Amino acid sequence: AEKLARVTILATGGTIAGSGATSTTTVGYTAATVGVERLIAAVPELAKVADVKGEQVFQIASENMSNDHWLKLAKRVNTLLAQQDVDGIVITHGTDTLEETAYFLDLTVKSKKPVVLVGAMRPGTALSADGPINLYNAVLLAASQEAVGKGVLVAMNDQIHAARDVTKTNTSTPDSFKTPELGMLGYIQGNKPYFYHLPARKNTVDTEFDISKLEALPQVDIVYGYANVNPVALNALVGAGAKGIIHAGVGDGSLASSVKTGLVAARKQGVLIVRSSRVGQGIVARNGEANDDELDFVASDTLNPQKARILLMLALTKTSDTKQIQRMFYTY
Numbered sequence: 366a367e368k369l370a371r372v373t374i375l376a377t378g379g380t381i382a383g384s385g386a387t388s389t390t391t392v393g394y395t396a397a398t399v400g401v402e403r404l405i406a407a408v409p410e411l412a413k414v415a416d417v418k419g420e421q422v423f424q425i426a427s428e429n430m431s432n433d434h435w436l437k438l439a440k441r442v443n444t445l446l447a448q449q450d451v452d453g454i455v456i457t458h459g460t461d462t463l464e465e466t467a468y469f470l471d472l473t474v475k476s477k478k479p480v481v482l483v484g485a486m487r488p489g490t491a492l493s494a495d496g497p498i499n500l501y502n503a504v505l506l507a508a509s510q511e512a513v514g515k516g517v518l519v520a521m522n523d524q525i526h527a528a529r530d531v532t533k534t535n536t537s538t539p540d541s542f543k544t545p546e547l548g549m550l551g552y553i554q555g556n557k558p559y560f561y562h563l564p565a566r567k568n569t570v571d572t573e574f575d576i577s578k579l580e581a582l583p584q585v586d587i588v589y590g591y592a593n594v595n596p597v598a599l600n601a602l603v604g605a606g607a608k609g610i611i612h613a614g615v616g617d618g619s620l621a622s623s624v625k626t627g628l629v630a631a632r633k634q635g636v637l638i639v640r641s642s643r644v645g646q647g648i649v650a651r652n653g654e655a656n657d658d659e660l661d662f663v664a665s666d667t668l669n670p671q672k673a674r675i676l677l678m679l680a681l682t683k684t685s686d687t688k689q690i691q692r693m694f695y696t697y
């Protein structure tokens with residue numbers, strides 16, 4: 366018989382490990398209650414596709430995910446993937462910040478072996494819970510040769526997405542994870558992954574980031590744009606020591622005059638400013654809605670604000686030169 370791939374499941378909590386009072390409880394349940402061994406035992410089919418081991422790394426709802434959790438997780442993933450006896454990793458995760466953790470790992474994992482993030486939109490106790498099939502698909506994907514060298518992947522709702530581009534698009538439906546416009550990578554169907562696209566941006570072994578010796582990440586915060594915007598939030602975050610600010614601007618990253626004044630002042634104090642957009646799709650054009658050359662700002666390209674925040678934190682561990690950081694935003 367062919368030897369099965371060895372896949373470690375790192376469990377972090379979320380709704381995939383959640384439970385509710387009744388089978389029709391799809392909101393108002395409790396996330397992060399079920400341990401990894403029970404998650405694995407609930408899907409005996411896993412044993413057919415991989416030699417599976419479980420490890421409980423955290424037990425949290427993903428709204429509580431932090432920089433510290435990311436550093437711990439990335440270090441654990443790198444340690445495991447350096448081992449001969451680990452062929453791939455699945456990370457069970459809450460869906461609220463799953464896209465952020467996926468992108469953080471996409472930039473910091475130093476291996477071509479598959480890393481697949483998975484979650485669920487319904488707790489395990491619900492009718493038509495999506496966790497078990499999502500977990501099965503994720504393990505199947507992590508055990509496959511097809512997933513090698515494709516960066517960190519997200520497996521949800523029978524689909525395969527790239528960490529950089531996937532986003533949560535719906536508060537509660539099982540088809541919430543999408544890659545609008547840039548496109549998902551493929552499907553999982555009939556016990557097989559099918560790929561149609563490859564991630565074009567550099568990831569994993571091809572990035573310049575190394576978190577192996579880091580104990581903390583620089584403080585980077587997000588400021589939201591809206592009509593009648595109040596600059597108080599921006600000024601407070603800068604006052605609280607932010608090293609970088611992501612401006613989630615309206616439209617193509619446009620800046621209201623009241624906020625622009627604060628951003629210019631912050632930049633003069635050495636704070637890195639990235640113009641992103643709250644729109645969720647499209648390129649934020651450099652020197653478009655603002656003269657980035659003159660202001661010494663960075664444009665986020667297509668990264669949404671929460672992912673721009675991750676790239677800026679990692680960029681600041683290497684340099685504070687805006688030209689270098691802009692290059693990174695066009696590379697990753």
Ligand SMILES: NC(=O)C[C@H](N)C(=O)O
Pocket residue numbers: 378379380381396425426427428458459460461462484485486487
């Ligand atoms: N569907 C979910 O997993 C939502 C939950 N709040 C979490 O992110 O942990």
